[in-house]
């Protein structure tokens with residue numbers, strides 16, 4: 342069974358996607374056009390964000406958010422040691438310097454206590470990442486950020502649908518992002534992303550930056566450097582065809598989220614007593630099961646066993662960010678980020694997508710049980 346498949350979800354959404362796509366074709370503007378604007382307002386409705394700026398990818402959204410939020414060359418951003426690479430590379434691409442902090446011992450978000458230790462004179466931002474199925478300790482991060490005078494930008498790329506205190510992920514501080522990479526909870530048929538913010542100035546700057554620095558105006562008045570911000574813009578416009586697909590899928594997102602939760606609960610019930618399975622994700626009010634990640638013994642052997650039995654899994658993420666080659670210059674060593682290293686060694690993402698059948702879910706669990714029984718016996 343594949344790790345991810347959306348062909349039957351897509352069949353269900355096709356009638357609506359088709360209408361939106363025909364709209365795009367007839368309208369004649371295929372990039373940064375009316376369908377993108379329609380998606381932005383639908384997402385503003387879904388998340389409660391005052392401003393949604395559709396861009397090319399979640400990674401671009403992070404870079405543009407940091408720049409729009411006022412990151413200046415050399416500014417430090419405190420980021421988690423355990424995350425997708427873009428959580429740290431976006432800082433470099435925006436001209437800043439990532440400073441790494443370990444994650445919580447019992448979760449996958451940045452540890453507020455570690456933020457306080459990592460932050461220095463030049464630190465201006467902290468960027469919590471909400472991974473897998475729940476939010477980072479956002480109240481803890483907000484408290485430490487306030488104490489240290491840091492602005493909070495969220496890597497909420499995985500966190501569509503996750504809410505806490507009635508607020509959607511990405512809207513606890515200066516702003517956040519969404520990724521619509523195909524495997525994400527709301528996935529396009531290609532790359533796309535968005536910036537979320539309640540701050541008008543950040544929104545206007547990100548809006549200008551995504552489109553060569555253009556700020557209103559006409560084609561004749563098309564500065565590569567935004568006259569409003571003095572910053573060089575890039576081309577990170579969203580395709581209207583992707584916006585069309587996303588509008589169709591957004592209409593059934595909450596149903597998909599419910600189905601993901603059902604499958605997650607089924608995994609949890611079946612795996613709770615399995616020897617060798619050390620930790621299962623807990624379902625909390627803020628949970629949205631983008632992926633179902635377990636912590637297990639002999640992780641790589643289990644993954645190989647599952648693969649041999651036709652079950653694809655993924656390791657998110659095999660190595661802590663500070664130990665990756667592009668950050669070698671920072672001089673971190675093994676042992677500096679013990680919680681991140683533990684997560685890298687033990688976590689495994691099992692297949693989970695709305696089209697997955699309960700039978701498939703049971704097969705995965707049977708195969709996991711068989712693996713640990715085989716090792717014991």
Ligand SMILES: *Cc1c(COP(=O)(O)O)cnc(C)c1O
Pocket residue numbers: 398399400401424425427428470471496498499519520521522532533534
């Ligand atoms: C997917 C993801 C991104 C990047 O999004 P893209 O759309 O793939 O560029 C950034 N951060 C996290 C945590 C992600 O999961």
